[in-house]
Amino acid sequence: MSAPIEIDARGLLCPLPVLRLRKVLAELPSGALVRLEATDGASWIDVPHFCAQDGHVLVSAEDWEGVKVYLVRKG
Numbered sequence: 001m002s003a004p005i006e007i008d009a010r011g012l013l014c015p016l017p018v019l020r021l022r023k024v025l026a027e028l029p030s031g032a033l034v035r036l037e038a039t040d041g042a043s044w045i046d047v048p049h050f051c052a053q054d055g056h057v058l059v060s061a062e063d064w065e066g067v068k069v070y071l072v073r074k075g
Contacts, residue, residue: 004033010067014042018050025056025074033059036070043068051075 007024009017017038024034036047044061047070051058055075062069 002033004035004071007034007036009036009038009040009043011039013040014046016040017043018046021047021050021070021072022054025054025072028074030074032074034072034074036072038068038070039066040068043070047072 005024005028007020009020012020017036017040021034021036025032028034038047047068048058048061050056051072057073057075059071059073
């Protein structure tokens with residue numbers, strides 16, 4: 001399996017982290033992994049909701065000292 005595509009959305013406010021994630025996922029084949037880093041607290045709600053709504057898998061979501069790190073597999 002290849003390394004995930006990295007998105008640095010630190011410092012961006014809602015809805016920009018999810019919009020960046022959506023744009024990257026749209027260009028990838030099913031099963032591809034994307035790692036998103038965000039500092040916006042709203043992403044904690046927005047990213048899981050986006051994944052569920054658009055059919056992607058939220059593999060993991062962690063908070064590393066204020067940086068939310070998401071691993072998403074394209075559905």
